[in-house]
Amino acid sequence: MSIILDHVNYTYSSGTAYEIQALKDINIQIEDGQFIGIIGHTGSGKSTLIQHMNGLVKATSGAIYFNGQDIYDEDFDLRNLRTKVGLVFQYPEHQLFETTIFDDVSFGPKNQGLTKDEAGLRAFEALKMVGLDESLYYQSPFDLSGGQKRRVAIAGVLAMRPEMIILDEPTAGLDPKGRDEILDLISKMHDEKNITIVLVSHSMEDVAKYVQRIIVMNDGSVMFDDCPSEVFKHYKELEAAGLAAPQVTYLMHELKERGIDVDTEATTVEEAKRSILKALC
Amino acid sequence: MLRDITLGQYYPADSVIHKLDPRVKLVGTLVYIVSLFLFKGPVGFLVITAFLALSIKLSKVPFLYMVKGLKAIMILMIITALFNLFLTPGETPIFTLGPLKMYPEGVKTAIFMLIRLSYLIVGTSVMTLTTTPNQLTDGLEKGLMPLSVIGVPVHAIAMMMSIALRFIPILIEETDLIMKAQMARGADFETGGIIKKAKNMVPLLVPLFVSAFRRADDLAMAMEARCYTGGKGRTKMKPLKYSGNDARAYLLTFVFLAVVIVLRIYNL
Numbered sequence: 001m002s003i004i005l006d007h008v009n010y011t012y013s014s015g016t017a018y019e020i021q022a023l024k025d026i027n028i029q030i031e032d033g034q035f036i037g038i039i040g041h042t043g044s045g046k047s048t049l050i051q052h053m054n055g056l057v058k059a060t061s062g063a064i065y066f067n068g069q070d071i072y073d074e075d076f077d078l079r080n081l082r083t084k085v086g087l088v089f090q091y092p093e094h095q096l097f098e099t100t101i102f103d104d105v106s107f108g109p110k111n112q113g114l115t116k117d118e119a120g121l122r123a124f125e126a127l128k129m130v131g132l133d134e135s136l137y138y139q140s141p142f143d144l145s146g147g148q149k150r151r152v153a154i155a156g157v158l159a160m161r162p163e164m165i166i167l168d169e170p171t172a173g174l175d176p177k178g179r180d181e182i183l184d185l186i187s188k189m190h191d192e193k194n195i196t197i198v199l200v201s202h203s204m205e206d207v208a209k210y211v212q213r214i215i216v217m218n219d220g221s222v223m224f225d226d227c228p229s230e231v232f233k234h235y236k237e238l239e240a241a242g243l244a245a246p247q248v249t250y251l252m253h254e255l256k257e258r259g260i261d262v263d264t265e266a267t268t269v270e271e272a273k274r275s276i277l278k279a280l281c
Numbered sequence: 282m283l284r285d286i287t288l289g290q291y292y293p294a295d296s297v298i299h300k301l302d303p304r305v306k307l308v309g310t311l312v313y314i315v316s317l318f319l320f321k322g323p324v325g326f327l328v329i330t331a332f333l334a335l336s337i338k339l340s341k342v343p344f345l346y347m348v349k350g351l352k353a354i355m356i357l358m359i360i361t362a363l364f365n366l367f368l369t370p371g372e373t374p375i376f377t378l379g380p381l382k383m384y385p386e387g388v389k390t391a392i393f394m395l396i397r398l399s400y401l402i403v404g405t406s407v408m409t410l411t412t413t414p415n416q417l418t419d420g421l422e423k424g425l426m427p428l429s430v431i432g433v434p435v436h437a438i439a440m441m442m443s444i445a446l447r448f449i450p451i452l453i454e455e456t457d458l459i460m461k462a463q464m465a466r467g468a469d470f471e472t473g474g475i476i477k478k479a480k481n482m483v484p485l486l487v488p489l490f491v492s493a494f495r496r497a498d499d500l501a502m503a504m505e506a507r508c509y510t511g512g513k514g515r516t517k518m519k520p521l522k523y524s525g526n527d528a529r530a531y532l533l534t535f536v537f538l539a540v541v542i543v544l545r546i547y548n549l
Contacts, residue, residue, distance in 0.1 A: 056461045079467055087465040095462040097487035107484065111467030142491070156466055 001067055001084070001163045001196065003030045003053055008062035010048055022048040024220040026062070030164070030198070035190050037207035037228075038200045040217030041242040046200050047090070049217065050166045053198070054085040083112050086162030090169045092153030096141040101127070101152050104141050108160040119159075126159035127152070129193075130185055147178035151185070158189065164196035165189065171206060183210060208232070208246045208267040216243070229265040248272045255279075292410040296341040299411045302527045303420025309336075309534045310408045316541040317397050317404070324549035325541055326396065332537050333400060336407050347406045351399055358398050365391035414446035423521050436512025444500070452493065459488050 010023040022045045030036060030053075040046045051057040052064060055071050055078045064071045066081055089095065098104035102123055109119035127137060130151040136144070141152055150170070157165060167186060171179040187210050190197045201207050207214060207228070214231045216224040218241040224231045232238075235245035235253070252264045252272060263275040293299075298306070316329055337344060351358075369391075371384025409417075422439035429435045460470060463484045470481055 051461065054465060056464060079469070082465055083467055087462075089458065089462045089465070092462065094492055095459055095466075095484075095488050097484045097491075107463075107468075108466040111469070160467065 001032045002065075003085070003164070004028070004065040005052065006063045006065065008052060008059045008064065010045075010052065010057065011060045012048075014060065022220055023052075023059070026222060028215065028222065028225065030196065032163075033190075033194055033196055034213060035187070035197045035211045036199065037211035037214045038198060038217060039202060039204065039207055039214060039243060040223075041202060044217040044241075045220040046217050047168055050087065050168060050198065050200060053166060054082045054087050056082075056087070079111075083108070083160045084163050086157035086160055086165045088154055088157050088165065088167040088170060090172055091150075092156075092170075093141075093146065093149035096149060096153060096156075099140060100138045101132070101141045101144075102137045104152065105155045105159050108156055112160060122159045122161065123155070126155040129158055129189070130155045131181075147174055147181065150174070150178075150182065154182075154185070162195065164198065166198040166200070168200045169202070170199070171201070171203070179206070186210070202243070204232075204244060204246045208248075216241070218242075228267045232267055233265070291413045292342045292346060294341040294411075296339060296411065297526060298336060298340040298407070300526065301411075301530055302521055302523055303412050303416040304424045304521065305523075305527045305530045305534075306408050306412055307417070307420050307424060309530065310405055312534050312538045313404050314401065316538060317400055319541050319545045321545055322549040325544040328537070328540055328544065329400065333404055333407075336404075340407055340411050342407070342410050346410065347403050350402045350406045354398065354402060358395060361394050361398065362391045365394050415443055418443035418446065419517070419521060434512075436515070440512075448493075448496070451496070452489070455492055456485065456489055459485055459492075 005026050005028045008023055008026040009021070012018070012020045012022050026049065038046050038049065048057060052059055055064075058072065066085070069076060071078065071081060096104050098107065102120070105123040105126055106119045109122045110116075112119075114122070124137075132148060132151055132155070136148070141149060144152065154167070154170070165186075170182050170186065174182065183206060186197060186199060189195050197211075199207065199211060212227060214224065214226065214228050215222060216231060216238065223237070223241060224234060232245040232249045235249050238245055246267055248266055248269055248271075249264070252262050252266055252275070255262045255276070256264050260276070260279050262279045263271075266272040266275050313329075313332065316325075316332075320326055320329055337347060366383055366387045367381045369384060369387035371386035374382040374384055375388075376383040412420075418439045421442065422435055425433070425435045425439075464470070468481065468484055470478070470485070473481065
């Protein structure tokens with residue numbers, strides 16, 4: 001599975017007073033099994049970009065290829081694409097609607113045309129994956145806590161067995177514990193089910209810890225597209241774009257300036273610890 | 282897709298019309314609507330067209346933006362035209378199709394009806410496109426204040442209206458978002474018969490209602506936290522004041538109304 005975005009442009013409300021060019025000449029290639037982070041401050045075009053990846057928004061110009069097929073072709077099945085490229089929106093708990101959690105999670109598989117049993121099986125599997133307690137399956141989703149609701153909503157997408165999952169700010173509004181749980185869940189989906197993950201966030205710390213590749217969006221265009229340590233080398237430019245590198249990066253640069261020979265490419269606390277110990281011993 | 286609804290959406294521009302006092306615009310729109318149902322002949326029609334054209338020109342809002350609102354009532358307009366065409370009684374039919382007879386009188390009423398409906402939408406769009414919802418309710422509140430003497434809760438009504446108006450774009454955006462979220466889970470809002478379509482709306486409507494209630498709750502809490510107690514003793518940050526332009530606009534409006542009335546009396 002691969003997705004290629006080729007010279008994609010997108011303009012909101014074109015021809016009116018509210019015209020905004022949200023995406024400018026985007027060229028991205030996403031390969032099978034990658035764990036990608038998309039970073040950018042509010043209004044940089046992150047959300048618009050990911051809605052292109054499963055065909056919810058049609059590019060003003062440019063082409064998108066899914067496994068080599070042009071998704072804007074007349075005979076391309078967009079609904080099928082959406083089940084392969086799952087998209088978890090920001091605050092996904094707001095889209096819950098069924099009377100029981102189990103029914104809500106079965107909604108996606110049922111739309112795929114699966115039988116009731118099969119859909120139920122997948123719902124069960126997805127709910128197990130997100131680690132929701134079994135006693136809750138037949139309760140109303142509206143009675144759950146915020147973090148639990150979010151896990152149910154993610155299960156709703158997971159139940160379609162997508163090959164790729166895009167998550168838009170999955171940790172927004174959660175406390176540190178809820179945030180870690182969600183991020184661990186996402187990395188579990190990547191490691192165990194080999195699902196390609198695209199994680200949209202504005203927290204560098206979150207992203208640095210998990211992803212293999214970072215795409216930095218600024219003002220509608222791709223600013224950097226590289227592995228975390230390469231991207232964080234440009235921490236000064238990131239700051240200018242309203243973002244910040246992980247605190248570890250700042251610490252390591254500071255130490256280096258003060259004459260301690262540490263590795264400034266460390267991006268996580270763990271790596272930094274090792275590097276500092278090595279330099280001091 | 283849902284962003285395309287223009288009715289009740291403000292178009293920012295720097296124009297004479299934008300700067301008028303909302304009360305003037307309200308009265309002007311009212312007069313304009315009355316005149317639409319007063320005119321009887323081609324001269325009256327010309328005068329109204331001139332008035333409408335002048336307001337559009339002065340408002341600096343692109344013409345296309347105003348006509349967009351017509352799309353929404355297209356079907357209503359077609360049905361109205363058909364009913365008027367075939368159901369207006371007359372003397373000599375000009376066209377017969379089975380039991381349906383078309384008279385010249387029918388053609389005339391149909392045309393008048395179409396003009397009235399489309400002018401109604403375009404004319405009121407001039408007001409809603411040049412006035413923010415807040416200004417509009419401010420204008421209403423101030424204009425209707427005399428009624429509070431006889432116990433009409435003018436402030437409460439105005440507050441409810443401004444909240445309702447304020448929430449329209451938010452709810453539209455929310456609808457768009459939930460629709461997309463459900464489409465990402467394979468929901469289908471386009472195909473199928475009426476019953477199937479209505480059923481498919483459940484995944485959209487339930488979350489929408491839940492979020493509307495949640496927002497209402499939050500808003501009520503926030504208002505209470507800021508000690509909102511209703512209209513009594515409440516002052517405005519920007520009180521409405523008439524200026525010279527407002528007086529001229531009033532004058533123009535009433536001259537216009539007088540002309541339309543005179544034209545009606547003479548059946549022109």
